[in-house]
Amino acid sequence: MNKIISKKQFSERVFCFDIEAPLIAQSRKAGNFVIVRVDKNGERMPLTIADADIEKGTIKLVVQQVGLSSTKLCNLNVGDEVADIVGPLGNPTHIENYGTVICAGGGVGVAPMLPIIRALKRAGNRVLSVLAGRNKDLIIMEDEVRASSEETIIMTDDGSYGEKGVVTVGIEKFIRQEHIDKAFAIGPPIMMKFCCLLTQQYGIPTDVSLNTIMVDGTGMCGACRLTIGGKTKFVCIDGPEFDGSLVNWDEMFKRMRTFKAVEVEEMDRYQEHLIISEHTEAKTSKLPEACSPTPPEVPLKAKERVKIPRVKMPELDPVYRATTRLEEVNQGLTVEMAMREAQRCLDCKQPSCVEGCPVNIDIPGFIKQIEKGKFIEAARILKHTSALPAVCGRVCPQEKQCESRCIHHKMNSEPVAIGYLERFAADYERESGQTILPEISASNGIKVAVVGSGPSGLSFAGDMVKKGFDVYVFEALHEIGGVLKYGIPEFRLPNHIVDVEIDNLRKLGVHFQTDVIIGKTISVKELKQRGFKGIFIGSGAGLPNFMGIPGENALNIMSSNEYLTRVNLMDAANPHTDTPINLGKKVIVVGGGNTAMDSCRTAKRLGAEVVLVYRRSESEMPARIEEVKHAKEEGITFMTLHNPREFLADEQGAVKAAVLDVMQLGEPDQSGRRSPEPTGQTITIECDQVIVAVGVSPNPLVPMSIEGLVLGRKNTIAVNEQMQSSLPGIYAGGDIVRGGATVILAMGDGRRAAASMSEQLIG
Secondary structure, three states: OOEEEEEEEEEOOEEEEEEEOHHHHHHOOOOOEEEEEOOOOOOOEEEEEEEEEOOOOEEEEEEEOOOHHHHHHHOOOOOOEOOEEEEEEOOOOOOOOOOEEEEEEEHHHHHHHHHHHHHHHHOOOEEEEEEEEOOHHHOOOHHHHHHOOOEEEEEEOOOOOOEEOOHHHHHHHHHHHOOOOEEEEEOOHHHHHHHHHHHHHOOOOEEEEOOOOOOOOOOOOOOOEEEEOOEEEEHHHHOOEEEHHHEOHHHHHHHHOOOHHHHHHHHHOHHHHHOOOOOOOOOOOOOOHHHOOOOOOOOOOHHHHHHOOOOOOOEOOHHHHOOOOOOOOEOOOOHHHHHHHHOOOOOOOOOHHHHOOOOOOOHHHHHHHHHOOOHHHHHHHHHHHOOOHHHHHHHOOHHHOOHHHOHHHHHOOOOOOHHHHHHHHHHHHHHHOOOOOOOOOOOOOOEEEEEOOOHHHHHHHHHHHHOOOEEEEEOOOOOOOOHHHHOOOOOOOOHHHHHHHHHHHHHHOOEEEOOOOEOOOEOHHHHHHOOEEEEEEOOOOOEEOOOOOOOOOOEOEEEHHHHHHHHHHOOOOOOOOOOOOOOOOEEEEEOOOHHHHHHHHHHHHOOOEEEEEEOOOHHHOOOOHHHHHHHHHOOOEEEEOEEEEEEEEOOOOEEEEEEEEEEEEEEEOOOOOEEEEEEEEEEEEEOOEEEEOOOEEOOOOOHHHOOOOOEOHHHOEOOOOOOEOOOOOEEEOOHHHHOOOOHHHHHHHHHHHHHHHHHHHHO
């Protein structure tokens, strides 16, 4: 897949590729783009689709060799494969019969303009085209443009071909020749700006295509946000085409320079990037069964169990761990520690801890097996209900769920460390080399689809495959795991842990396909036509929230989604990878949840002085107590009861300071937490980077693509108690339903949906 079928060189630095991408070829429309990742170390690069051949299953991409990623792509040849192509993305060009239309393409901008010209011609428009370039070599696709245009003017800066002059000269020539109803301009941003300034003088509405820096291309990161008509828009979701008269062009130019210095440095090390780096596997400690202490022959009495102090999780030294982002902070329990902690469980007749677990794990059951030294059996019990025990043991807020219901609380004693023991059992199984797979039913021949490979989708997939269904998981990104991969740092959840859990699902028979966006690459309607009888949507809440305050679109202000995606998923801090990142020296992180903690602790590991700004007091922080503790130990400065009201930028448009309101707590809000109120005092602190972690909203991309689907607040999918949507056969769970939730709550949604869907499909 993604094989290069043909390659043509238009000029010294411009190449045209036909690449295998059958699903994209059949679903693309004029104006759509794709995200391309050249190799496993490559960044995600947006390229507009110039053409497609449905019969051959290919798309045409025209690429100008300007930076590291485009250079690597241009150096590929026929027969080579591109690692990832995902799309079609963005909203297609709005096509109608306007009357007489000018289409202006500058340089490689002619390539994305060509499908628009053809679509306008088919709609009955009189199409007048202007092709422009610095010289004759940069005039591309002239014959194709002329074939769909009534008239075509060629403009070159040096006069080496056509007429001498810039693109606006050709546009104005057409304007003076006849009445123009509409204009389109695609090319370098400076060209599009001046095209719009000209057409505005004549009152001609003009659409432009803004192909800015993107990371994921689906709205998840907010990297491509721009001010359009006075409002912040995400180019990849709201565009990529906009009314050019509404674009804040100065902001556009500044945003394009965000990573300029880094990109120049990367090109200087181009040969180094061509060397494929071998990633060493994470070190793990083996826990052989022979090391297991002998459990006590006489069972302990309840009073004796209560007197045992709760285990303390071994941790890396704070000073050391703040310098390494790939080593896990929590080191895990030893065999002796795990067995001793398991002895604290009172094996209640009515275990309330199970009631507090969203996936209803048999908690006393697996803990008793640990106490007996039967660690593999403990893992077997966990896997009966949980698809991701090693993950849950690390990131679930047990203190608010299962452990909060522990009977030890009634005895003024600390609860049993259920999360630590869950992690121990899962880790022991993995490191022992004995893979435990739950029993699965005979195949029933029914296909079901899962949209998204995050916690809810993986949980759903695991339960459905055990029930005998043929399960296919479709993931928009190039890695399976969703938020487990892009959102949670490896010092808290190592990627190899997630990969093993996913591989176990593969062994059960779950099929995974990356680079597929349901609603874009393939629709829900098409899935049904292909024989899928049930569909579970677990696409998450990937649309980052911002505060809507002055200066928020300054350079080096990014969402936590973008920051963590660059570092975690794209490994941008690794000098051997291509994705750029600016490393701040004085970083502010805004927020008080786990994502804010992940962001500030990541920034610390990348060498920054970090200040966490939170509008409430520490006691109101939604982050896990353990994460707050770790952040403080690692040297993060906490500024609670403060909230940004404005960001100040330097002459290059980069953030240089934050003006903070000093807050006080008022009456409780709907969540039960006291509402923060400004005192009227402000302070200003210097910074060169800001990471905004104030929550996320459901990404509308999938829900809005399903006709007739009833939505709830902020584009969440409305479901009943069985997680069924308003449409038969379509279920949903996780953040796309809740708007924001924990891993374990999302997994619980997946389990409920699986139980309900299987009952609906087979009774």
